[in-house]
Every structure is written in structure tokens, then in C-alpha cells.
Amino acid sequence: MNNKNLSVFFLVSCFLFLALASLARGAEIFFDPSVQDLGVGDQFEARVFLNTEDEKLNAFDGTVSFAPNLLEVKEIRDGNSIINFWVEQPHLASPGQIYFSGITPGGYAGExxxxxxxxxxxxxxxxxxxxxxEARAYLNDGEGTETQVSATDMRILISPGSVGPTIIVAPVADTNPPEDFTPIVSRDPQLFNGKYFLVFNTQDKGSGIDHYEIREGGRPFRTAESPYTLKNQALDEKIRVKAVDKNGNVRIATVPPLMPSPWYKNDIILVILIFVVLLAVFYSAAQKKAARRYEK
Incomplete structure (x- = not known):
């Protein structure tokens, strides 16, 4: 093979290598641990990780499947997740299927x-x-370009019984409330018949968020999800959003009235003004009565 042929062969080989390397790029979902040996009745944690392979990704969704005759889900935790906004928190969508979908604004890159x-x-x-x-991931490129996702399975071997005492996974020790957050009131002609709605989200690095509750004005708190259509479209009442984590710790965020009522429509101020007027009347009457006694 002469030098010219060697050069052509070398160039073609480099091209093929780079092309294959480009095709191999993409995110990887894997489990930790990758292998789990245990006995019937034992519990274990399966952590789902993402390796972005040097790409910056901002949206993810997929399903983790398992044999429901062999395994039972006892708890799902999303504390310390790279996902900031859950479209659908990880949940048991059907027997043997855990579905998740979320967004990370600004993107995430890491192993x-x-x-x-x-x-x-x-x-x-x-x-x-x-x-x-059916795992999918999208690049943080402003266009939502889908990238390839590969997956590595976790192998599980269950023996008839534990060699020692039954293994039970301890609950997460979490005494801290969810992180601070700021609910936002918005309106879009294309959504909720043009009504005002509230958008909110926060994270809990310990046990994870369990649920949210909303209180408009003096109404009682009620369980809610974001986005939430406001009952009071006048926006003249204070709104409180309570984030509760899975250990019962609470963080409350408050949205002040965006369109406060005139002072004369505020019941508390009106009561105070009536009280002050009555007090002034009684004081004036008392002063006049005292003056008449003095004149006599």
C-alpha cells in the first residue's frame, strides 16, 4: 500500500471513528446499586441517576419498570433531585411502572x-x-432538541429468606422546611378561560415535597396543584401557599393583594373607624356633661 493509499485509509478511518463517536453521544440513565441481592421481606433503595455525557439537558421523562410480583414500592423520594420543576412527580402510574417527568431551567450537565x-x-x-x-431527554439549546438516551438495568436476585435480620430502609431524617419560594399570579387568554391562576414550586432537599395547600383570604387551606385557578378573580385578598414535605415540615409563601380593595370596603378598617367615631361621640358627650355640671 503506497503512501497515498495510506493517507486515504487514515482519513476514512478518522471520519468513521468521529462519526461513530458522535452517534454514541447522548444521556445515560443508570441505577445505584447496579446489583442487589436480598431475601424475601427485605427492603432496599434504588437510586436513579442521569449521566448527560457532557451535554446540557433541561427536560427529562421516562418510566422505571419492575416485576410487581417480585417487588413492591414502599416509598418514592425526590429530595436532592437535579429536577427543579416536576411536570409529574415520580409515582406509581400502574403496577410495575414508575413514571416521572420534569424540567431543570438552565439545564444540567454532570455524570x-x-x-x-x-x-x-x-x-x-x-x-x-x-x-x-421510553426515557427521553432534551438539550438546553433553546429549541428543545431531543437527544439519545441509553439505559443500564439493575439486576436483582431474591432468595427465599434473609440470612440475618430483615433489612428495613430507615426513613429520611428531615427536620428542615422546604426552600423559600415565590408564587406568581398570571393570566393567559389561552388558559383557564382567561382567568387568573397561580404558579408555584419549591424543593425540599431532605424527604421531598409531599403536597401544597392554598388559602385565599379568610378561606380555609385546601390541597392544590400548580397551576391553580384562583377562586377570587378580584385579586383583592392575600394568598398563602403552604408547601409540606414528606416529614410534615412546612414552608408558607404569601402573595399580597394585587388589587387591594378601597379602605371603606375593608371590614377591619371599617370596624375600627366606627369604634373611633363612637368613642369620639361618647367622649364629646361626656365633656359637655361635665361642662354643664361645672357651670352649675
Whole structure:
């Protein structure tokens, strides 16, 4: 092979190598641990991680599947997740299927990004696995370009019984409230028939967010999800949003009235003014009565 042929061969080889490397790029979903041996009745944590392979990603969704005759989901935790806004928090969508969907504004790039953690209990002897199915990820490129996602399964071997005491996963020790957040009132002609709605979200780095509650004015708190259509479209009342984590810790954010009522429509101020007027009348009457006694 002469030098010219060698040069052509070298260039073609480099081109093919770079092309294959480009095709191999993409995110990877994997589990920690990758292998789990346990006995019937034992519990274990399965942590779902994302490796972006040097790409910056801002949206993710997918399903973690397992054999429901072998494993039971005891708890799903999203504390410390790389996902800031859950479109759908990780949840048991159907037997053997945990679905999740979320967004990370600004994007995330890294090798060990925790998505969520699931606690399982072994139900029966057998071999099984956890696998990520229909996983999708999108580049933080302003266009929402979908990138390739590969997945590495977690192998599970369940023996008839534990060698020692039954393994139980301890609950998360969390005494801190969810992080501060600022609810936003918005309106869009294309949404909710043009009515005002409230958007809110926060994170809890410990046990994860359990639910939200909303209170408009003097009404009682009620469980709600974002976005929430406001009952009071006049926007003349204070709005409180309560974020509750899975350990019961609470953070409350307050939105002041955006269109305060005139002072004469405020019941408290009106009561105070009536009280002051009555007090002034009684004081004036008392002064006049005292003056008449003095004249006599």
C-alpha cells in the first residue's frame, strides 16, 4: 500500500471513528446499586441517576419498570433531585411502572445527577431487574432538541429468606422546611378561560415535597396543584401557599393583594373607624356633661 493509499485509509478511518463517536453521544440513565441481592421481606433503595455525557439537558421523562410480583414500592423520594420543576412527580402510574417527568431551567450537565430514589420490598423469590423504558431527554439549546438516551438495568436476585435480620430502609431524617419560594399570579387568554391562576414550586432537599395547600383570604387551606385557578378573580385578598414535605415540615409563601380593595370596603378598617367615631361621640358627650355640671 503506497503512501497515498495510506493517507486515504487514515482519513476514512478518522471520519468513521468521529462519526461513530458522535452517534454514541447522548444521556445515560443508570441505577445505584447496579446489583442487589436480598431475601424475601427485605427492603432496599434504588437510586436513579442521569449521566448527560457532557451535554446540557433541561427536560427529562421516562418510566422505571419492575416485576410487581417480585417487588413492591414502599416509598418514592425526590429530595436532592437535579429536577427543579416536576411536570409529574415520580409515582406509581400502574403496577410495575414508575413514571416521572420534569424540567431543570438552565439545564444540567454532570455524570451523577440524582433523579429520584425508590424504596422497594422483596415479595417473592426470583430474579428480576429494574429498567428504564421510553426515557427521553432534551438539550438546553433553546429549541428543545431531543437527544439519545441509553439505559443500564439493575439486576436483582431474591432468595427465599434473609440470612440475618430483615433489612428495613430507615426513613429520611428531615427536620428542615422546604426552600423559600415565590408564587406568581398570571393570566393567559389561552388558559383557564382567561382567568387568573397561580404558579408555584419549591424543593425540599431532605424527604421531598409531599403536597401544597392554598388559602385565599379568610378561606380555609385546601390541597392544590400548580397551576391553580384562583377562586377570587378580584385579586383583592392575600394568598398563602403552604408547601409540606414528606416529614410534615412546612414552608408558607404569601402573595399580597394585587388589587387591594378601597379602605371603606375593608371590614377591619371599617370596624375600627366606627369604634373611633363612637368613642369620639361618647367622649364629646361626656365633656359637655361635665361642662354643664361645672357651670352649675
Amino acid at each position: 451523577n445527577g440524582l433523579v429520584f430514589t425508590a424504596v422497594f420490598q422483596a415479595l417473592a423469590e426470583g430474579k428480576g431487574k429494574l429498567e428504564a423504558r
